[in-house]
Amino acid sequence: MNRNVTRTGSLALLLIIVALVTTLPAAAQDDAPARTITVSGYGQESGTPDVAYLYLGVDSTNENPTEAFNQVNTMIEAVNAAVMALGIAGDDIQTSSINLWVQDSFDPATGSPTGGRTYRAQNMVTVTVRDVNAVGDVITAAIAAGANSINGLSFGIADPTALAQAARLNAIADARARAEQIAAALGVTLDEPISADESISGGAVSQPMYAMGMGGGAAVSEGQLAVSVQLTITYAIQ
Known part of the structure; x- marks a missing residue:
């Protein structure tokens, strides 16, 4: 009976060891860092102040x-x-x-x-x-x-939505081009984007006062205003 108990215990220990050996590669793969490329893209669109x-x-x-x-x-x-x-x-x-x-x-x-x-x-x-x-x-x-x-x-610009949308598309295209260039240089293939962070600026600008015009009110010039978008995008790579 003691021999049977010993054999049973040895078999159970062997099964545990085999299970651990089988699981370790999978766990190591799960802990491996994700293969990604992170870039920043910039876009800008200008419009006339209203x-x-x-x-x-x-x-x-x-x-x-x-x-x-x-x-x-x-x-x-x-x-x-x-x-x-x-x-x-x-x-x-x-x-x-x-x-x-x-x-x-x-x-x-x-x-x-x-x-x-x-x-x-x-x-x-x-x-x-x-x-x-x-x-x-x-x-x-x-x-x-x-x-x-x-x-x-x-x-x-009272409603800069259209300018921001155009600038955003420009920023996305810029980020994609940068990521593709980096991927090609590294010899990897660019995959789907997995995250994106956005920052928008512009749409208003301060101007100094100009001298009084002759008979036509103060002389001012509104110029152009730019809306800028910066996108930081992380792409998976293969």
């Missing part, structure tokens, strides 16, 4: 802070009315900042405070101009109505 954002406002100085604040409120109402008279919707005028700060006076010769004090108030708005050809007229009307602070101008 919307502008104008940052302007008023500021005033007074020895009384309440008076300074009331002055800019009255002034900005006049500016807003002048802009709206050109067809700008009220919803396209948004208050961007309201500021009030103290200004102490100093002797220019000694740099010592003189004891004088004034208050400066400021009220700024962002005006969305949906007809870029009207930007110059809007600036001129705002200045005529009392705007004495213009912080800049930017152009944009």
Whole structure:
């Protein structure tokens, strides 16, 4: 009986060893790193801006802070009315900042405070101009109505979807071409893409203010805007 038990135990141990030997290659294959190539593709598409954002406002100085604040409120109402008279919707005028700060006076010769004090108030708005050809007229009307602070101008594309789609296709084609070149150089075959990460930029650009034109409003140029797409794609290889 002991011999039978010994033989049975030896047979079971042999079967376990055979199973382990058979399983090890498969496990090693599962743990092997995937054969891939990762590349970045770039695409860009340009278009003409169809919307502008104008940052302007008023500021005033007074020895009384309440008076300074009331002055800019009255002034900005006049500016807003002048802009709206050109067809700008009220919803396209948004208050961007309201500021009030103290200004102490100093002797220019000694740099010592003189004891004088004034208050400066400021009220700024962002005006969305949906007809870029009207930007110059809007600036001129705002200045005529009392705007004495213009912080800049930017152009944009209201719906950049079509540009982004075209740029994306360009990025995909660029990534594929790069991957095929690398695969050919390495002597491998490019397979299906297994992952992709995207980054989109562009669609708006800031512009400096230009000098006032003669009789035709401020001279501005909207130029072109570009939407850029970067795609990082990982391809399997054989």
